[in-house]
Amino acid sequence: MGKPVTETLSVVVEREIPHPPEKIWRALTQPHLIEEWLMKNDFQPVVGHRFDLRADWGAVGCQVLAVEPNKVLSYTWAAYGLESVVTWTLTPTSTGTHLRMEQSGFRPDQQQAYQGAKGGWPRFLAALEQVLARID
Amino acid sequence: MPDAHHLLFRTLADPTRRAIFERLCREGELTVGALTARAGVSQPAVSKHLGVLRQAGLVRDRHEGRQTHYSAQLGALAPLIDWTSHIVGFWQSRFDHLEDLLKRIDQWANL
Numbered sequence: 001m002g003k004p005v006t007e008t009l010s011v012v013v014e015r016e017i018p019h020p021p022e023k024i025w026r027a028l029t030q031p032h033l034i035e036e037w038l039m040k041n042d043f044q045p046v047v048g049h050r051f052d053l054r055a056d057w058g059a060v061g062c063q064v065l066a067v068e069p070n071k072v073l074s075y076t077w078a079a080y081g082l083e084s085v086v087t088w089t090l091t092p093t094s095t096g097t098h099l100r101m102e103q104s105g106f107r108p109d110q111q112q113a114y115q116g117a118k119g120g121w122p123r124f125l126a127a128l129e130q131v132l133a134r135i136d
Numbered sequence: 137m138p139d140a141h142h143l144l145f146r147t148l149a150d151p152t153r154r155a156i157f158e159r160l161c162r163e164g165e166l167t168v169g170a171l172t173a174r175a176g177v178s179q180p181a182v183s184k185h186l187g188v189l190r191q192a193g194l195v196r197d198r199h200e201g202r203q204t205h206y207s208a209q210l211g212a213l214a215p216l217i218d219w220t221s222h223i224v225g226f227w228q229s230r231f232d233h234l235e236d237l238l239k240r241i242d243q244w245a246n247l
Contacts, residue, residue, distance in 0.1 A: 011220060013227040019238045027237055037233035101227055
């Protein structure tokens with residue numbers, strides 16, 4: 001996306017899943033299946049497609065950024081005035097798939113993203129964890 | 137996002153400010169002079185950043201003679217940590233649902 005990511009706060013969730021990437025890909029990209037585990041939607045695996053994820057508490061506005069079948073799926077995720085990007089990465093393993101979800105771009109101040117930076121949020125949080133561990 | 141989170145995020149979004157806060161976390165109590173020595177910005181700029189950090193509750197100042205000593209207040213980070221774990225919790229539960237679905241797809245195939 002060409003933007004510096006140094007000022008980005010991101011959340012990563014990863015899991016080993018005992019199913020092949022092709023099957024997980026279906027669950028990530030077919031609307032009736034997405035609805036089963038995430039939210040109601042009008043998703044299409046087409047770059048540039050805009051869609052909504054709808055829940056009782058409101059809707060998330062999304063746009064597809066990247067589609068690499070069985071490998072990478074990325075879309076924007078706008079909710080509560082926060083712009084972020086959700087990226088799914090599927091890596092085949094001997095027992096199934098390593099599934100990784102990264103939600104990044106929680107930038108409270110967009111302009112800060114364009115300033116030169118010394119270390120980003122992830123490094124900051126890592127450093128913080130070390131500090132907190134020492135205190136315990 | 138609640139205002140408290142917004143203030144905290146805005147405050148820490150600035151790399152210079154975050155670096156100052158990180159140094160206070162690592163090195164404990166420091167004066168403006170000590171902080172300026174390695175901040176790469178002027179003393180007035182450091183003072184201004186400290187003021188913003190103090191408003192967000194991230195640093196506390198202590199006067200001793202003519203010197204002011206600043207220290208990090210890690211408790212003020214709680215909303216950031218809570219919020220991050222909230223997002224992680226959301227996705228963990230979605231992963232659970234996804235795994236359930238993948239199991240069910242197998243059952244459909246076996247019907």
